Amino acid sequence: MRSDRVRLFQTLPHACGYFADRTAQNLVIDPAAPQLDQLYGPALERGFRRAGGHLYYPYCSSCRACTPCRIDVERFTPDRTQKRCLKRNADLTVIESMAGYNAERHHLYEKYLRHRHSGGGMDEADASDFRRFLTAPWSPTLFLEIREGSRLLGVAVTDVCLHGLSAVYTFFEPEETGRSLGTFAILQQVELARRRGLPWVYLGFWIEGHPKMDYKRRFQPMQVRTAEGWRDWNTEKG
Known part of the structure; x- marks a missing residue:
């Protein structure tokens, strides 16, 4: 998964689903990328996760609590x-x-x-x-x-x-x-x-x-x- 081939977007801050007093942001692989099926495996290896049609990774400015696990x-x-x-x-x-x-x-x-x-x-x-x-x-x-x-x-x-x-x-x-x-x-x-x-x-x-x-x-x-x-x-x- 090379950065010159895959665009990453960062979401706007939104309410955190785990801590009521925090906001969250995600990095999202371009959902319009034509090769998402091929990117999925390497993205998992890098800690990304799927929700619906989006591959995302938590990327919050003041918090790194979310840790990928397997x-x-x-x-x-x-x-x-x-x-x-x-x-x-x-x-x-x-x-x-x-x-x-x-x-x-x-x-x-x-x-x-x-x-x-x-x-x-x-x-x-x-x-x-x-x-x-x-x-x-x-x-x-x-x-x-x-x-x-x-x-x-x-x-x-x-x-x-x-x-x-x-x-x-x-x-x-x-x-x-x-x-x-x-x-x-x-x-x-x-x-x-x-x-x-x-x-x-x-x-x-x-x-x-x-x-x-x-x-x-x-x-x-x-x-x-x-x-x-x-x-x-x-x-x-x-």
Whole structure:
């Protein structure tokens, strides 16, 4: 990905989604670039993330809290809590499905957003919002459907790139709290990467000490991206 071939734009300051007293800005790869499908893998390697049709990287003037992170698939072994999660959900079926909108998925997505983001604007997602946020025409996306029999319990939106998977977004039945479906979805993405011989599962950004991001550090060995490149999280913490 060369700077003389790919344009980068910087967004205007906007409200930070993680800290109420901060503003945020992103670097965004030109969304009109004709080769976004080819840029995606190298962009992941450099810490970028997909949201809808945009590849972005947090680039805030006074904050560097968002740290790209990824799971080392070959070295990953579930801890005791994660093994219990797998055992607890042994009755579920995970199906690799084509990405896209349907009424069943949309109903679960709306229900999840109403529970997790009530009053924040995201809980009014219609069909076009679903498509715009979760899919892109150039993106190598599949949906991992998590089912209890015929009942849809969760969807892990997963991008399959040449050298790794990107865990884009997961939504699930909010009433099934005892199943830890978010953790289960990541474990299934790790297993999918292993089956496909892919070395990494990219989890987006980790923020030290933030309660919404703390779960990511439980997937060890995890790597974080620093100014010097990717480093093992344990090594980085020191």
